[in-house]
Amino acid sequence: xxxxxxxxxxxxxxxxxxxxxxxxxxxxxxxxxxxxxxxxxxxxxxxxxxxxxxxxxxxxxxxxxxxxxxxxxxxxxxxxxxxxxxxxxxxxxxxxxxxxxxxxxxxxxxxxxxxxxxxxxxxxxxxxxxxxxxxxxxxxxxxxxxxxxxxxxxxxxxxxxxxxxxxxxxxxxxxxxxxxxxxxxxxxxxxxxxxxxxxxxxxxxxxxxxxxxxxxxxxxxxxxxxxxxxxxxxxxxxxxxxxxxxxxxxxxxxxxxxxxx
Numbered sequence: 001x002x003x004x005x006x007x008x009x010x011x012x013x014x015x016x017x018x019x020x021x022x023x024x025x026x027x028x029x030x031x032x033x034x035x036x037x038x039x040x041x042x043x044x045x046x047x048x049x050x051x052x053x054x055x056x057x058x059x060x061x062x063x064x065x066x067x068x069x070x071x072x073x074x075x076x077x078x079x080x081x082x083x084x085x086x087x088x089x090x091x092x093x094x095x096x097x098x099x100x101x102x103x104x105x106x107x108x109x110x111x112x113x114x115x116x117x118x119x120x121x122x123x124x125x126x127x128x129x130x131x132x133x134x135x136x137x138x139x140x141x142x143x144x145x146x147x148x149x150x151x152x153x154x155x156x157x158x159x160x161x162x163x164x165x166x167x168x169x170x171x172x173x174x175x176x177x178x179x180x181x182x183x184x185x186x187x188x189x190x191x192x193x194x195x196x197x198x199x200x201x202x203x204x205x206x207x208x209x210x211x212x213x214x215x216x217x218x219x220x221x222x223x224x225x226x227x228x229x230x231x232x233x234x235x236x237x238x239x240x241x242x243x244x245x246x247x248x249x250x251x252x253x254x255x256x257x258x259x260x261x
Contacts, residue, residue, distance in 0.1 A: 002072055003040030005065055010038040012056045026055045046070060081214060082135050090205035094150040094196050094240050101132045103149060103176060108169045111161030144181040150244050153189045156257045163261055170258040177251050185244040186253050195239035203233050
């Protein structure tokens with residue numbers, strides 16, 4: 001689809017009698033970016049398509065492709081997860097190494113992707129960060145889904161991206177925890193009982209009554225739909241919540257970490 005869009009843009013540009021340099025000048029972009037977009041190797045942003053529609057006099061035909069292009073910007077695994085989250089009436093998630101994507105600030109997410117190895121290119125980093133931020137529209141849905149998160153203490157103390165990034169991330173957690181439909185809990189490192197040693201857990205209850213699990217690990221992610229497996233995930237998550245600090249205690253803990261950061 002992106003390759004087809006690139007060909008269409010090139011045809012519109014040539015029909016307007018513009019070479020890449022002149023088109024880029026009117027657009028406010030360099031000819032190299034125009035080349036990459038027309039070749040289908042770079043996904044254009046919505047504002048690029050709006051401007052191209054105006055410059056080329058396409059009458060809305062180019063801008064109309066924004067919705068499909070926006071979906072194509074995101075990796076398939078992210079699109080699949082975002083679709084599940086859009087259908088969820090209840091979400092529960094336990095994370096053991098970094099914050100859940102719905103809780104991350106943009107700069108925290110960027111720091112995570114920039115330290116990946118093998119390294120992502122700058123374009124790949126931006127693509128993944130944009131996809132992660134788009135998922136957070138879930139917080140503004142009406143009716144609001146019920147969301148609970150359990151975070152390991154070490155996540156709150158690891159200074160990914162530096163102290164400033166962590167401080168703003170902790171402030172964002174406190175802001176989110178004040179929402180009436182969201183509860184955030186912290187699992188203390190000193191806890192002797194811990195039902196989550198098998199790794200992260202995510203359980204989503206969807207409209208219509210069905211429940212699914214979503215599991216991510218190194219180089220893979222998978223959807224869990226078998227009722228027996230779902231029952232195990234729900235049981236474990238419930239026990240994890242009972243072993244963690246209460247939402248109120250967790251907010252006080254986050255405030256303390258923020259004060260020490």
